Structure formats: C-alpha cells, structure tokens
Amino acid sequence: MSQYSNIRAAEVVLPCAELDPTVAFFVDVLGFRVDAIAPADAPRTAVLSGHGLRVRLQRGASGSPGVLRLSCADPAGLAGGARELVAPNGTRVELVVAEPPLVLPPLVPAFVLTRQGGDAHVGRAGMRYRDLIPDRQGGRFIGSQIGIEAGGPVPDYVHYHIVRFQLIYCLRGWVRVVYEDQGPPFELHAGDCVLQPPYIRHRVLESSPGLEVLEVSCPAEHDTFADHALALPTADLRPEREFGGQRFVRHQAASARWGEWRHPGFLARDTGIAAATAGIADVQVVRPHGADATPTAQHDGELLLWFVLAGAATLHTGAAHSLTAGDCVVVPPALPHALADCSPELELLEVRLPAA
Numbered sequence: 152m153s154q155y156s157n158i159r160a161a162e163v164v165l166p167c168a169e170l171d172p173t174v175a176f177f178v179d180v181l182g183f184r185v186d187a188i189a190p191a192d193a194p195r196t197a198v199l200s201g202h203g204l205r206v207r208l209q210r211g212a213s214g215s216p217g218v219l220r221l222s223c224a225d226p227a228g229l230a231g232g233a234r235e236l237v238a239p240n241g242t243r244v245e246l247v248v249a250e251p252p253l254v255l256p257p258l259v260p261a262f263v264l265t266r267q268g269g270d271a272h273v274g275r276a277g278m279r280y281r282d283l284i285p286d287r288q289g290g291r292f293i294g295s296q297i298g299i300e301a302g303g304p305v306p307d308y309v310h311y312h313i314v315r316f317q318l319i320y321c322l323r324g325w326v327r328v329v330y331e332d333q334g335p336p337f338e339l340h341a342g343d344c345v346l347q348p349p350y351i352r353h354r355v356l357e358s359s360p361g362l363e364v365l366e367v368s369c370p371a372e373h374d375t376f377a378d379h380a381l382a383l384p385t386a387d388l389r390p391e392r393e394f395g396g397q398r399f400v401r402h403q404a405a406s407a408r409w410g411e412w413r414h415p416g417f418l419a420r421d422t423g424i425a426a427a428t429a430g431i432a433d434v435q436v437v438r439p440h441g442a443d444a445t446p447t448a449q450h451d452g453e454l455l456l457w458f459v460l461a462g463a464a465t466l467h468t469g470a471a472h473s474l475t476a477g478d479c480v481v482v483p484p485a486l487p488h489a490l491a492d493c494s495p496e497l498e499l500l501e502v503r504l505p506a507a
Contacts, residue, residue, distance in 0.1 A: 267477025416442020
C-alpha cells in the first residue's frame with residue numbers, strides 16, 4: 152500500500168490580509184463554496200472548494216497570493232468577457248478555454264534530410280524520441296522515430312490528442328495497444344500502422360525489447376490529455392465511429408494488397424488512411440516493380456515525407472542525395488525531384504498531406 156493512501160484531501164494555501172472580501176470574491180464571483188471557517192469569533196482561516204480545487208485562505212500568512220487557472224467552456228461569457236481577474240488578496244485568476252481549438256501554424260516549407268542514427272532524447276512515458284523534422288516546417292508537422300529499449304509493460308495511461316492528423320507506423324518489434332470502441336487490445340508488428348483520429352482515447356500497454364515506431368503528427372505542438380474516467384477496452388465495438396471527422400484505421404501488413412503507384416514500375420501498399428481521413432492525408436508503402444527510377448515530378452501539397460524502410464536509392468533535387476534505411480526526407484512543394492538507382496529491396500513509407 153502506498154504511503155500516501157491515507158491522504159484524504161489536498162489544499163492550496165493562499166495568504167490574505169482581509170478574509171471577508173476574499174471569501175466573498177471566491178464565492179460570489181468564482182462560484183466556490185465555504186467548507187469550513189475558524190475560529191468563529193474572529194475568523195483567520197476559510198476553506199473553500201469548487202471546480203475540483205480546495206483552497207485554504209489564511210489571514211496573515213506569508214507567501215505569494217498565487218495564480219489560479221479556471222478552465223471554462225466559454226470564458227467570454229464570464230466576468231464581462233475579461234480573461235483575467237484579481238481577487239482582493241492579490242490572487243490572479245486566469246479564465247481559459249477548457250479545450251482550445253486546434254490552431255495550425257503557417258506552413259514554412261523546406262527541404263529536410265535526416266540521417267539514420269541521429270540523436271534521441273527521452274520523452275513521454277520514458278520513450279526515446281529521434282527528431283525527423285527538426286525545423287517542424289514552421290510548426291505544422293512533427294516526425295519522430297520512437298523507441299523502447301527494454302520492452303515489457305509501458306507506464307502509460309488512457310489519453311487522447313487534439314490533432315489534425317496522427318500516424319503510428321511500427322518499424323520493428325511489436326507493441327500492444329488498445330483504443331476506444333475498437334475492441335480488445337491488439338499488437339502492431341513491423342509494417343503495421345494505425346491512424347489515431349483526434350480525441351480517440353488510447354493506451355500503450357507493453358512492447359517487445361527494441362520496439363521502434365514512426366510517428367507523424369500535425370500540428371507539431373499539440374495537447375495531450377489524460378482521461379482518468381475511461382477504462383479501456385470499452386464495451387462497444389464501433390469501427391465505423393468517427394472521431395473529429397475521421398475513422399480509426401488499423402492496417403496490417405501481412406494481409407495488405409499491393410497495387411500500382413502513381414509512377415509506373417512501382418507498387419504501393421495502401422493503408423486506407425486517405426479514405427478514413429476524407430482526403431486529409433494519405434499513407435502508402437512503396438517498392439520497385441520493374442523500374443529503378445521515377446520521372447521528375449513536383450507537388451503542391453503541404454507535406455511529402457519519405458522514410459526509407461529498407462534498401463537504397465538516390466534522390467535528385469538539383470543535387471544528388473543518397474538514401475539508405477533509416478533516412479527521412481521531406482520534399483517541399485514546387486521542388487522538382489526524382490528517385491534513381493532504386494535497389495530491388497527498396498521500401499519507402501510515404502506520408503502526404505493532403506491525399507492526392
């Protein structure tokens with residue numbers, strides 16, 4: 152049993168010079184309620200609660216009056232539209248939107264080439280992150296190669312992201328995950344991927360040693376929220392359910408079908424993400440099928456990302472760039488480009504926004 156299991160409540164202590172006006176402000180303006188006050192004949196302390204918070208106002212106490220953030224469905228409808236209030240004791244009260252709308256930073260396109268084996272850092276839940284798009288294309292996109300070295304249970308929790316697009320592609324090993332309304336936990340193996348729609352609750356449960364996945368998200372900085380009230384898996388199986396206008400996709404490489412790519416002499420394994428996102432994004436795996444080069448082309452989209460899964464090729468963009476397994480390249484709009492010297496075992500993961 153945890154040493155903290157006998158704790159019943161937590162309080163934030165705020166000093167105040169005059170108790171009565173401060174209590175009145177918290178009750179009448181902010182909607183708190185009085186839980187306790189003492190002593191009765193000359194109160195020095197008032198305990199208030201509201202909005203999931205317990206506050207102890209202490210007359211004569213030292214320290215900063217602090218800052219409170221109140222998450223609101225509509226801050227403009229409170230306090231005459233003010234976004235910040237000041238209590239009589241000096242406490243600053245910030246009124247913020249509970250779930251702010253998604254903001255897409257302006258795209259700043261640029262050519263990016265990151266080589267296999269770059270530096271990695273420790274991120275959420277102890278996972279190691281390698282940055283694939285260091286410039287973030289102005290903050291519009293982030294790409295990460297994420298690894299778990301030891302394997303075993305992952306210290307994750309039920310959570311969701313406010314995103315426009317999010318792909319998880321398994322590069323090696325396996326990872327066990329569970330998603331809201333998508334049935335029991337399942338494993339992603341090398342070559343498998345999922346589309347994580349906005350707001351879908353999910354959790355990473357465990358992984359093999361040496362797991363590596365690739366994640367591409369838009370925008371680069373996005374909010375992640377825990378959901379402590381929801382237990383996964385959920386009772387319902389609803390593969391048709393939409394989350395933020397998108398459907399969940401679980402693509403399994405072992406049963407996937409290959410078809411023609413947009414360039415002759417190449418095949419593509421379609422993941423179904425273009426249809427599930429209504430054309431917001433497309434994800435395919437590409438390999439040669441009789442050709443070792445593509446014609447020179449250019450695109451007018453937001454993102455064209457290639458991650459080399461296997462094999463080698465040369466990318467021509469006015470300069471020649473050799474590509475080998477683990478390399479990642481972002482080709483900006485309007486830049487003429489072509490692949491040449493594609494090895495027979497070449498496999499490229501292609502992520503495009505929007506879908507062609």
